[in-house]
Amino acid sequence: SPRLCWTSSPHDMKSPRPCALPRRGCSRRRMTQFCGVGLHSFGSAGVKLPRPGRPAVITASSPRSLHRSSSHFMSRTLYLAEQLIALPSVTPEDAGCLDLLAARLAPLGFVCERLDSGPTDFRVSNLWAKRPAALAGKAPQAIKTVVFAGHTDVVPTGPLAQWSSDPFVPTHRDGKLYGRGASDMKTSIAAFVVAVEEFLAATPEPLIALAFLLTSDEEGPSVDGTKVVVEQLRARGEPLDYCIVGEPTSVE
Numbered sequence: 001s002p003r004l005c006w007t008s009s010p011h012d013m014k015s016p017r018p019c020a021l022p023r024r025g026c027s028r029r030r031m032t033q034f035c036g037v038g039l040h041s042f043g044s045a046g047v048k049l050p051r052p053g054r055p056a057v058i059t060a061s062s063p064r065s066l067h068r069s070s071s072h073f074m075s076r077t078l079y080l081a082e083q084l085i086a087l088p089s090v091t092p093e094d095a096g097c098l099d100l101l102a103a104r105l106a107p108l109g110f111v112c113e114r115l116d117s118g119p120t121d122f123r124v125s126n127l128w129a130k131r132p133a134a135l136a137g138k139a140p141q142a143i144k145t146v147v148f149a150g151h152t153d154v155v156p157t158g159p160l161a162q163w164s165s166d167p168f169v170p171t172h173r174d175g176k177l178y179g180r181g182a183s184d185m186k187t188s189i190a191a192f193v194v195a196v197e198e199f200l201a202a203t204p205e206p207l208i209a210l211a212f213l214l215t216s217d218e219e220g221p222s223v224d225g226t227k228v229v230v231e232q233l234r235a236r237g238e239p240l241d242y243c244i245v246g247e248p249t250s251v252e
Contacts, residue, residue, distance in 0.1 A: 076197075078177070080104070080190035082170040085179035089152050091220035092118065094125035097152035097186075098214060104193050105129045105212065108200055115232055118224035124217040125152075126229050134205035144241040145209040148192040149226065151218030154181040188246025189214065211240075 089095040102112040110129040118124040133143045157167045157180055165171040167180035177187075196210060215225030233240065 077187070077190045077194045080193060081177070081182070081187040082179075084152070084186040084190060085170045085177075085181050086168055087152075088168045089154055089181070089216060090156055091153040092122050092124045092217045092224075094152055094216035098125050098127040098216070101152075101189065101193060101212070101214065102127060102129060104197075105131075108197065110210075110212070115229050117228045118217070122221075122224075124215060124224040124228075126216070126225060127212065127214045128229055128233070129214075130209060130211040131200075133207055133209040138207065143207070143209055145211055145239065147211045147213050147240050147243045148189075148196070149213045149243050149245050150185050150189050150192065150247070151215050151225065152186070152189065153216045153219050154184070154186075155219045183248050185246050185248060188248065192244075192246060213240075213243075 083100060084097055087095040087097050087100070089097050098114070102110075106112055106129075108131060110131045112127060112129040115126040115128055116123060117126060130145070135143065157163065160167070164173070165178055169179065170182075171178045192212065199206070200210075213226060213229055215229065217223070217225035230240070
């Protein structure tokens with residue numbers, strides 16, 4: 001299946017994990033409709049990781065237009081992932097990740113709200129960004145909200161001498177992307193954002209509301225992050241109907 005990157009660090013050198021970019025497992029038709037590019041259409045096609053600024057190379061035969069669309073999607077996702085990896089957001093620091101993402105989402109019609117929480121010595125950054133749906137005759141309560149949930153924080157690097165490259169300098173080796181957060185889970189967030197950009201370009205007025213719930217405290221105590229935001233949204237009667245989590249953690 002197409003894979004964009006792997007994590008490699010002293011913490012998980014023995015078992016590098018692929019990132020959570022879309023691949024087999026969900027409906028091809030729905031994925032094509034949502035992302036606007038249909039990465040799943042390639043099935044087990046080989047994808048060579050592009051150099052920065054260059055498109056991916058799809059090795060399976062496919063329609064030329066779909067090839068170009070997927071290459072464009074992959075290169076934009078890679079570039080945003082590299083921008084996020086370069087920000088040293090060790091829990092609970094956000095290091096500017098949420099500002100970068102809000103700047104991408106606001107022009108798409110998302111209302112971006114910071115719901116930061118926690119004590120001054122462990123302040124957690126939280127972003128709730130929502131794009132209202134086109135009502136098209138529907139009652140507001142009939143509109144469903146699809147939420148992309150994730151975190152911008154990463155675990156500490158450990159001894160830098162044990163790294164083959166600076167953990168906060170995105171590095172390409174042997175067709176793979178290395179850096180702290182490359183797998184968990186900055187590439188997932190980049191894929192979320194670019195997928196939404198593609199979707200809205202193809203469907204400017206969807207009949208669903210879209211939202212992002214992002215925090216800088218998932219790797220730590222996880223007390224003032226997602227939990228706090230969900231509680232605040234519940235208190236003001238803002239339901240979360242569906243949630244997509246890009247966490248790459250294996251359950252096996």
